[in-house]
Amino acid sequence: xxxxxxxxxxxxxxxxxxxxxxxxxxxxxxxxxxxxxxxxxxxxxxxxxxxxxxxxxxxxxxxxxxxxxxxxxxxxxxxxxxxxxxxxxxxxxxxxxxxxxxxxxxxxxxxxxxxxx
Amino acid sequence: xxxxxxxxxxxxxxxxxxxxxxxxxxxxxxxxxxxxxxxxxxxxxxxxxxxxxxxxxxxxxxxxxxxxxxxxxxxxxxxxxxxxxxxxxxxxxxxxxxxxxxxxxxxxxxx
Numbered sequence: 608x609x610x611x612x613x614x615x616x617x618x619x620x621x622x623x624x625x626x627x628x629x630x631x632x633x634x635x636x637x638x639x640x641x642x643x644x645x646x647x648x649x650x651x652x653x654x655x656x657x658x659x660x661x662x663x664x665x666x667x668x669x670x671x672x673x674x675x676x677x678x679x680x681x682x683x684x685x686x687x688x689x690x691x692x693x694x695x696x697x698x699x700x701x702x703x704x705x706x707x708x709x710x711x712x713x714x715x716x717x718x719x720x721x722x723x724x
Numbered sequence: 725x726x727x728x729x730x731x732x733x734x735x736x737x738x739x740x741x742x743x744x745x746x747x748x749x750x751x752x753x754x755x756x757x758x759x760x761x762x763x764x765x766x767x768x769x770x771x772x773x774x775x776x777x778x779x780x781x782x783x784x785x786x787x788x789x790x791x792x793x794x795x796x797x798x799x800x801x802x803x804x805x806x807x808x809x810x811x812x813x814x815x816x817x818x819x820x821x822x823x824x825x826x827x828x829x830x831x832x833x834x835x
Contacts, residue, residue: 641767645823651760653767666767700823712732712827713762713811720822 610634611703613716621724622693628686628719630701636681637703641713642674645698657684691723726751730814730826737804737833745799745829747788747814755816757781757790757797762811762828771799771812804833 610633618626630640639658643651657663657678665671673695675687684703688695700718704711731746749757756775760768772781777792788799797814814826 643768645821651768651770651823656767698821698823702825713813713825714827715823715825717824718822 611637611701611714611716613701613719615719616717617720617722619722619724620691623690624723626688626691626721628688628699628701628721630684630686630703630716632682632703632705632714635703635705635714637684637705638681639704640678640684641702641704642676642684642686643700643702645700651700654686688721691721693723696721696723726755726816726818726822726824728814728816728824728826730812730829732827732829733811734830734832737831739806739833739835740803741833743799743801743804743808743831745812745814745831747797747799747826749795749797749814749816749824751795751816751818753819755818757788758815758817759786759788759797759799760813760815760825762813764810768813804831806833806835809833 612631614629642654645651654669655663655665657676659678659681663676678684702713702715704713727750729748758773759771761771772783774781774790780789786801788797809832811828811830813828816824
């Protein structure tokens, strides 16, 4: 079946570093990708929705300049956490969907655990 | 590894019909189980959850019971409404806090 590969699965880095997380659809064209963040002991929070070739749509309260999203191709979206700080430590997960509308299945990556020291 | 399998959609029901969306899981440990809902144009929202065997999660008329013996967490609602039209995702969270999602089941409720 369709697979979404998210890389890296775990990152530990120093404060001030920028970290890039990749989300790839391996056997389908992902016209829409979603990025989520999970806060400790809480549910997932949608950060942004990206459509291939256009700017991402960010949810209220999510800093666009902090969390840069690029969806340059139908198989790859990247999330870059710029100048990361300890409060950015979290579990980030992407999902990808082909085509338009909710009838299309949505496939999730395995997530990235980001730890900022 | 851990995984979640849910029934494929799309599902179309008339208003006030009974809804069941099946979900089964595979896990090596003792996961928590979730149902998320995604309304058109929006991201995931937590619908309900259960953290241990025999727990029943419920919200907005939806229910799901954590069945360890059948490794299932089926979503049910006795009488659906047009406003329930959405995509529903079953998910598990392992003890290491990693999520595994099903691929979603699209529900359309017609008046």
